[in-house]
Amino acid sequence: MPVTDPVADMLTRIRNAIQVRHESVMMPHSKMKLAIAKILKEEGYIRDFDLPRGQTHP
Structure with missing residues (x-):
């Protein structure tokens, strides 16, 4: 299922990573998103x- 709102997804x-006390999150x-x-x-x-x-933004 495609993400329709990338900012809300980010x-x-x-938020979910913070709630489960993860030190990092990948997305x-x-x-x-980089600017945000x-x-x-x-x-x-x-x-x-x-x-x-080695990765840049699209």
Whole structure:
């Protein structure tokens, strides 16, 4: 089933990971999600993020 709202999917994945006390979460990435992750980090909502080596956004 395709994701129809990638931002909501991203935030839900982060929220679910926090609830089960995971240190990290993996998800599909895009330029928009990368920009949101940068803002979340700047505002202190997430500690850090990174892209897998050798991968760029589509």
